[in-house]
Amino acid sequence: MKISIIGSGHVGLISGVCFAEKGHEVLCVDHDNEKLAKLRNAEVPFFEPGLPELLKKHHTAKRLRFSDSTAEAVKFGQAIFICVGTPSTERGKADMTYVEKVARDIAETLTDYRLIVEKSTVPIMTGERVKAAIQRYVRAEVHFDVASNPEFLREGSAIEDTLKPDRIVIGVDSGKAETLLREVYAGYECPFVVTSIGSAELIKHASNSFLALKISFINWVSRLCERTGADVNEVAKGMGLDHRIGPHFLHAGIGYGGSCFPKDVEALAHISEDLGIDASPIRMISTLNKGQADRFHDRLEKELWVLKDKTLAIWGLAFKPNTDDIREAPALSLVQRLIKDGAKLRVHDPVAMPAVRKQHPDLYYAKDPLDATSGADALLVCTEWPVYREADLAKVKANLRVPIIFDGRNCLDRKRAGDLGLTLIGVGKPDVRPKK
Numbered sequence: 271m272k273i274s275i276i277g278s279g280h281v282g283l284i285s286g287v288c289f290a291e292k293g294h295e296v297l298c299v300d301h302d303n304e305k306l307a308k309l310r311n312a313e314v315p316f317f318e319p320g321l322p323e324l325l326k327k328h329h330t331a332k333r334l335r336f337s338d339s340t341a342e343a344v345k346f347g348q349a350i351f352i353c354v355g356t357p358s359t360e361r362g363k364a365d366m367t368y369v370e371k372v373a374r375d376i377a378e379t380l381t382d383y384r385l386i387v388e389k390s391t392v393p394i395m396t397g398e399r400v401k402a403a404i405q406r407y408v409r410a411e412v413h414f415d416v417a418s419n420p421e422f423l424r425e426g427s428a429i430e431d432t433l434k435p436d437r438i439v440i441g442v443d444s445g446k447a448e449t450l451l452r453e454v455y456a457g458y459e460c461p462f463v464v465t466s467i468g469s470a471e472l473i474k475h476a477s478n479s480f481l482a483l484k485i486s487f488i489n490w491v492s493r494l495c496e497r498t499g500a501d502v503n504e505v506a507k508g509m510g511l512d513h514r515i516g517p518h519f520l521h522a523g524i525g526y527g528g529s530c531f532p533k534d535v536e537a538l539a540h541i542s543e544d545l546g547i548d549a550s551p552i553r554m555i556s557t558l559n560k561g562q563a564d565r566f567h568d569r570l571e572k573e574l575w576v577l578k579d580k581t582l583a584i585w586g587l588a589f590k591p592n593t594d595d596i597r598e599a600p601a602l603s604l605v606q607r608l609i610k611d612g613a614k615l616r617v618h619d620p621v622a623m624p625a626v627r628k629q630h631p632d633l634y635y636a637k638d639p640l641d642a643t644s645g646a647d648a649l650l651v652c653t654e655w656p657v658y659r660e661a662d663l664a665k666v667k668a669n670l671r672v673p674i675i676f677d678g679r680n681c682l683d684r685k686r687a688g689d690l691g692l693t694l695i696g697v698g699k700p701d702v703r704p705k706k
């Protein structure tokens with residue numbers, strides 16, 4: 271099938287290459303000329319494992335093309351996927367400016383039946399709004415459908431998630447829309463969930479908020495552990511073996527970040543308040559998350575006393591491993607806070623340093639993880655990249671001026687740290703301290 275994608279960012283581009291991989295012909299549109307120039311050269315604009323290879327493959331095979339024209343997308347694709355951003359407004363609502371603009375642009379050149387699919391994460395009832403906007407601006411008497419097809423990919427494993435999803439959700443209100451979306455997803459081996467448009471929209475927001483809740487819940491449990499000497503990993507393991515709970519998203523740490531959870535939780539709170547429903551359970555998720563970063567900072571101050579002029583090594587800047595995305599990254603907020611404290615920072619991340627350098631050109635960007643620790647008064651681990659898990663702690667100890675590590679992701683080998691006489695302070699776990 272011919273498919274158009276509007277918005278070629280993390281979701282649009284990944285969807286585009288994966289639709290091409292499944293045999294469709296795809297046109298991806300974006301209005302960012304710098305991004306388009308790269309894409310037209312088959313260069314990826316962000317880090318995502320497996321993406322460069324697939325992009326090259328389908329660019330060469332001419333199954334995937336790029337354009338800056340929504341009009342061309344409307345002419346080309348039987349199905350048009352809207353994949354533009356839905357960031358937070360200052361008040362925390364989902365900003366629908368980009369989605370509304372795309373709806374109007376589509377209407378301008380719509381002359382034959384098209385299926386318009388919202389893939390961006392949008393508040394419930396957006397489908398109705400998109401439909402109304404198109405109806406208002408369309409120039410010809412033309413039939414069209416709007417559907418919802420929320421995206422559940424995770425950055426870092428986005429290709430695998432998109433080619434082999436846990437489920438595909440489509441929200442439709444016409445048989446034709448369902449038939450077309452079944453054609454788009456023919457050959458995918460996973461449950462295909464067909465719902466109303468509103469249910470599909472809500473499935474996405476509710477799923478993200480529930481995952482964020484699991485993280486915030488275990489972070490809250492970690493506070494009980496810190497007060498009582500219990501170990502949060504042991505508690506999480508014991509909980510997660512219960513099939514009703516499951517082991518995923520029960521890892522305590524310095525909190526969630528990224529372009530989805532923080533904004534989607536806030537947006538769901540606003541949606542429920544607009545509908546007159548108490549949002550306090552949802553608001554508590556972000557309050558706990560913000561508190562987790564504060565607690566980590568408090569632990570630093572408690573242990574190191576004054577932070578001004580201390581040299582601190584930071585491992586990990588991206589909001590999670592396997593991505594260079596620093597949007598709402600807990601590591602980045604900590605960096606900003608430590609700069610205000612007057613600490614001197616030696617930072618490292620396998621792929622996110624160029625993005626951080628644009629915002630903070632004056633930090634020391636280390637050549638490798640060990641270089642970051644050189645002469646530092648402490649090491650802070652903020653993202654659990656494998657390279658940090660596997661680091662040689664003996665060399666780290668030799669490099670540090672003071673052998674203290676704050677493991678904000680509970681990813682280092684505690685036994686090895688203890689054997690080496692390091693101080694290791696984790697989240698929700700008893701401290702490892704040298705024997706006196």
Ligand SMILES: NC(=O)c1ccc[n+]([C@@H]2O[C@H](COP(=O)([O-])OP(=O)(O)OC[C@H]3O[C@@H](n4cnc5c(N)ncnc54)[C@H](O)[C@@H]3O)[C@@H](O)[C@H]2O)c1
Pocket residue numbers: 276277278279280281282299300301302305340353354355356368371372389390391392421422423424425529530
């Ligand atoms: N990033 C994720 O992991 C993820 C996962 C699931 C869902 N989502 C949701 O998908 C949506 C997109 O997120 P993203 O991370 O891909 O955002 P992104 O910022 O990476 O990409 C959005 C792209 O849309 C382009 N754009 C905006 N307006 C346009 C227009 N009028 N015409 C053409 N292009 C336009 C921008 O230039 C940008 O390249 C959001 O609603 C997000 O919540 C994101």
